[in-house]
Amino acid sequence: MHELTKRSFTKIKIVFGIVYTYMAIATATIVFFQVIRSVEFFQRAQINRARVRFIPAYRSVIYDRTLRKEIAYNVKSLSLVVIPALLPGGTNRDIVIERLAKLLNTSVSNLNATIEEQSLDRFAPIIIASDIDAKTMVRFAEHQDLYPGVFMENIPRRYYPLAEKAAHLIGYTGVISKTEYQQLKNDPEYYAGAIVGKMGIEKQYDKQLRGKKGIMNRVVDAKGQLIREEIAEEPQHAQPVVLTIDARLQAMAYDILAGKNGAVVVSKPYTGEVLALVSSASFDPNVFSDRYSREEFYIIRDNENKPFLNRAIQGIYPPSSTFKLITAVALLSHGIDVNRTVYCRGSMLIGKRVFNCWSVHGTENFYDGIANSCDVYFYTMGMEVGRDKILAYARDFGINEKTGIDLPGEGKGLIPEEAWFRQRYNRPWSLGDTANISIGQGDLLITPIGLNKMTAAIANKGTVYRPFLLKAIIDDVTKETVWENKPQVLRKVILPESSFDILQRAMYRVTTEGTARWVQYATPYPIAGKTGTGEAGKEKETHAIFTAFAPYGSTNPEDYIVVTVVVEHGGGGSAVAAPIAVKLIDYYFREIYPLNPNQFKR
Numbered sequence: 055m056h057e058l059t060k061r062s063f064t065k066i067k068i069v070f071g072i073v074y075t076y077m078a079i080a081t082a083t084i085v086f087f088q089v090i091r092s093v094e095f096f097q098r099a100q101i102n103r104a105r106v107r108f109i110p111a112y113r114s115v116i117y118d119r120t121l122r123k124e125i126a127y128n129v130k131s132l133s134l135v136v137i138p139a140l141l142p143g144g145t146n147r148d149i150v151i152e153r154l155a156k157l158l159n160t161s162v163s164n165l166n167a168t169i170e171e172q173s174l175d176r177f178a179p180i181i182i183a184s185d186i187d188a189k190t191m192v193r194f195a196e197h198q199d200l201y202p203g204v205f206m207e208n209i210p211r212r213y214y215p216l217a218e219k220a221a222h223l224i225g226y227t228g229v230i231s232k233t234e235y236q237q238l239k240n241d242p243e244y245y246a247g248a249i250v251g252k253m254g255i256e257k258q259y260d261k262q263l264r265g266k267k268g269i270m271n272r273v274v275d276a277k278g279q280l281i282r283e284e285i286a287e288e289p290q291h292a293q294p295v296v297l298t299i300d301a302r303l304q305a306m307a308y309d310i311l312a313g314k315n316g317a318v319v320v321s322k323p324y325t326g327e328v329l330a331l332v333s334s335a336s337f338d339p340n341v342f343s344d345r346y347s348r349e350e351f352y353i354i355r356d357n358e359n360k361p362f363l364n365r366a367i368q369g370i371y372p373p374s375s376t377f378k379l380i381t382a383v384a385l386l387s388h389g390i391d392v393n394r395t396v397y398c399r400g401s402m403l404i405g406k407r408v409f410n411c412w413s414v415h416g417t418e419n420f421y422d423g424i425a426n427s428c429d430v431y432f433y434t435m436g437m438e439v440g441r442d443k444i445l446a447y448a449r450d451f452g453i454n455e456k457t458g459i460d461l462p463g464e465g466k467g468l469i470p471e472e473a474w475f476r477q478r479y480n481r482p483w484s485l486g487d488t489a490n491i492s493i494g495q496g497d498l499l500i501t502p503i504g505l506n507k508m509t510a511a512i513a514n515k516g517t518v519y520r521p522f523l524l525k526a527i528i529d530d531v532t533k534e535t536v537w538e539n540k541p542q543v544l545r546k547v548i549l550p551e552s553s554f555d556i557l558q559r560a561m562y563r564v565t566t567e568g569t570a571r572w573v574q575y576a577t578p579y580p581i582a583g584k585t586g587t588g589e590a591g592k593e594k595e596t597h598a599i600f601t602a603f604a605p606y607g608s609t610n611p612e613d614y615i616v617v618t619v620v621v622e623h624g625g626g627g628s629a630v631a632a633p634i635a636v637k638l639i640d641y642y643f644r645e646i647y648p649l650n651p652n653q654f655k656r
Contacts, residue, residue, distance in 0.1 A: 105137075105177045107272045108245050111265025111289035112210050116224065116255065116297060119329075119525055121533060123301035124215065126224050126256070131211035132186050134158070134194065135179035136169060140203035140274060153200055157193060158183050172229050175246035181229065184211055184343075212249075212256075212343040216301065218336040219308035222364035223299065223461075223523070225254025226339035243267055252342070254364075255297065257462050259524060265292035293536065296526040298327035306641055307332045310634050315359055316598075316621040317366040317502040320638060323510030323603060324611040325541040326519030328459070330638075331503075333366045335359035368465040370499045371620055373453075374586035375427045375627070376601050377494025379512060379557065380451060381436050382424060384443045386553040390435060392420035398430035404486050409433055412587075424560035425568030427585060429493050436492025437485055444491060445469055450547045451508045451518065453500050458520040458544070467500035495589060505601050506618035509584075512561070513603040513614050515554040516547035558582050562606045570600070570628045577640040578651035580606040585627035598624030600631035604639045607654040615642060 116126035134154075141147050155162045165182060172180045186194075186206075194206060212227045214220065230238070230248045238244035243264060250264070251257035268289030273281045307318040307330045320330040337354050354361055363369065386392075398415035401408050411429040415422070423431030436444060448454070454469040470491070475483055478497075490496035500508075503521060511518045520542040527537040561582035565573035569585045583602025598621040603614055617635040624630040643649045 105139075105272055105274075106286075107179065107270040107283070108248070109268030109270050109285070109289045110210065110249055111267055112291040113212060113227070113249075113265065114263040114292040115294040115530075116263075117294060117528075118297055118299050118301040118304075119327075120300065121296060121528075125220060125297070125299070125301055125304075126212060126214050128210040129213045131184045131209055132191060133181050133207055133209045133211075134183045134186060135181050135205050135207050135209075137177060137179050137203050137205070138169060138173050139176035142202055150201055150203065154182065154204065157190060158186075172247065174230075174232060174235050178246035179205065179207070180247060181209065184209070212340075214339045214343075216305060217338045217340060219305050219332070220299070220301075221254075221336045221339045221361075222333040222366065223254055223304070223331045224339065225256035225258075226252055226342040227256050228252045228342055253339075253362075254461060255523060258460050259295065262295065262527070263292055266290040291530070294528050294530050294533075295524060296528055297523050298322075298329065298525045299331070299523065300329050300646055303330045303638065303642060303646060304332065307634075307638055308334065308336070310637055311619075311621070314621050314624060315365070316619070316624065316631075317369055318634065318638070319366050319502050319506040319616075319618045320642075321506055321510055321521055321616050322612075323513040323519070323614050323616050326510070326521045327525065327541075328521050328523050329615065329642075331366050331523070333364045333369075335361040337361040364461070364463065365502065365620070365622075367457075367459060367461055367501060367503045368463060369620065369622075370465055370467065370501055371597050371599070371622075372588040373467075373494040373498055373500040373505060374588035374597070374599055375494055376505060376508075376584045376586040376599055377448075377498055377500075378424060378427065378432050378492070379508070379561070379584055380448050380453070381432055381439075381444050381492045381494075382420070382557055382560065383447045383451075383547070383549060383553075384439050385420065385435050386556060387447070387549055388439045388443060390420065390439070392556060395419045396423070396428075396431045396434045398428050400430075402430050402433055404433065404437075404489050405484065407486055409486070409489055420556070421560045421563055424557075424584070425563035427564075427569050432492045433489040437488050441483060441488045441491065444488070445471070447547070448498075450545065451511055452544065453498075453504055453508065455504075457501075457503050457507050458542075459503055460522050460524055464503070465501050467504050468497060470497035494586065502618050502620045505599070505620075506616055509601045509603060509618060510616045511547055512554065512557060513582075513616055514611070515551050516549055518544045518547065520544050558606065561602070565602070570632045572628075573632060573636055576633075576636050579604050579639060579643050579649070580651075580654050581636065581639060582606040583632070583635070585632060587626050595623035595625055597622055598630035599627045600635050602632075602635055602639070605643065605649060605651075605654050613647075613649060615639065615647075 112128045115124055118125055151162055151165050155165055168182055169180055227249050230250045251260035269287040270283055270285050272283040275281055311318055311334045315335055318332040321328045395417045397417055398411055400414035401410045415426050415428045418428045418431045448469050453467045456464045456466045524539050526535045528535055564570055564583050565581045573581055581602050581604040586599035588597035588599055601618040603616045617638050619631040619634045621630050
């Protein structure tokens with residue numbers, strides 16, 4: 055009996071041991087999942103419910119130099135955004151996109167392309183419509199449950215009151231691209247869905263203009279509907295910036311040039327400040343601050359007039375007769391007697407080739423040669439002074455370099471260096487080639503901003519300034535300057551001041567006795583300039599070029615402005631480009647910077 059009891063007790067202990075073991079395992083499992091991993095599960099649940107949302111700051115207001123004209127500012131825009139991660143899956147997603155397309159009167163393919171193109175982060179909101187009207191807003195709000203993953207937000211939108219008149223100068227903004235995001239993602243201010251500058255000042259100074267982003271915590275339910283949201287960190291807008299541009303002159307320059315392909319650059323030679331920079335054909339940058347379709351973008355991009363090309367800094371043209379100013383500098387440095395004459399019969403023989411002049415000028419001295427733009431005079435004198443000296447001064451004026459203007463994508467001119475020339479033509483340089491470059495033909499190329507800088511250096515008697523557009527950053531309340539851009543001297547062209555006086559006097563004779571003698575009757579303000587007619591191919595009309603400074607004879611360097619005009623396939627510089635420059639100069643000194651024309655000796 056005792057043995058039986060002992061055996062039964064052993065069995066009971068085994069049973070209880072098994073039970074306790076299972077209970078311990080169960081308890082440990084419960085503790086593990088309910089306590090130890092509860093934090094992880096909670097975090098996962100939160101990830102599915104809560105996301106950090108970046109709030110874009112209002113970009114800086116951009117003023118013109120007077121502080122009276124805003125040339126870029128922000129407007130509130132009620133927008134619809136999609137968060138891809140919160141869209142339903144499968145066919146339900148397609149249904150939501152179809153509903154959106156119908157609501158916004160757009161195509162499903164356009165919406166899908168937008169989402170695909172901007173989906174750098176599945177939880178980053180993608181703007182699919184800006185400035186939605188009241189009717190659309192009400193329809194969406196009343197049936198928001200039909201659009202899971204879609205939200206209505208007030209997002210600042212950029213507005214450009216000068217529109218196409220300053221498109222290449224100011225640029226525009228847009229959603230950060232995949233390439234841009236890869237380049238900038240290490241900067242915390244750039245994130246998927248961020249708005250960035252795409253062209254012009256907006257791109258050049260994006261970091262100064264964008265401000266500091268804010269942070270919003272947003273919680274949604276399983277259907278992607280908003281439960282609550284709270285701002286964790288307010289965005290901080292950037293301080294306003296002031297450009298060197300005068301909005302009135304900018305608008306007038308565009309209006310005069312409109313309808314023609316070309317460029318206008320107006321600057322202050324004594325500082326390098328750019329007063330107007332216009333490129334035509336153009337486009338309205340406001341199109342891109344709204345949500346645009348790919349078709350709209352392609353229409354602008356593929357236009358045969360190339361409206362995206364900033365001709366003022368990217369257009370490259372033969373300088374034609376304006377380069378005779380460089381040759382003239384070489385002649386003066388060589389000690390040429392300005393009264394020495396050359397007889398122009400309308401052509402001259404160089405080697406076995408006849409080099410023509412555009413007219414028969416007869417006896418020409420230095421002043422006549424520039425005033426009448428006599429090719430024969432410059433053929434003769436250019437060959438005497440030689441290729442090397444002419445091209446050396448072309449380098450001194452920086453024709454083959456970028457000017458350094460604070461805009462992205464600047465091009466540069468070309469000087470036919472000997473090694474380059476031999477490689478291209480497989481022959482040595484000849485006297486005929488020297489004759490060609492002496493009048494600005496051949497392989498010489500220059501940008502309108504480069505030609506403007508060259509003319510400014512002549513007006514400055516050799517001092518070459520870097521052209522610039524950002525003038526200052528100011529306090530948004532007091533409008534006091536907190537940072538100011540300083541003029542930067544790039545180099546000094548070595549030539550006696552008396553030689554620059556001679557050259558300027560010759561340029562003044564262009565507008566009083568020479569190829570643009572009509573100018574003296576068109577404005578009371580004395581102008582020193584140079585016309586040019588650039589070759590553009592055998593079957594194409596020539597480019598019309600005119601570059602000038604005014605008022606000639608002023609003793610105050612602050613008075614001067616330089617105006618450069620290029621009209622593609624416009625014809626003659628005197629007939630087409632010069633009238634544009636003269637109108638701008640006359641307007642500037644009458645309305646913007648009033649001067650009494652009687653104070654200048656004519």
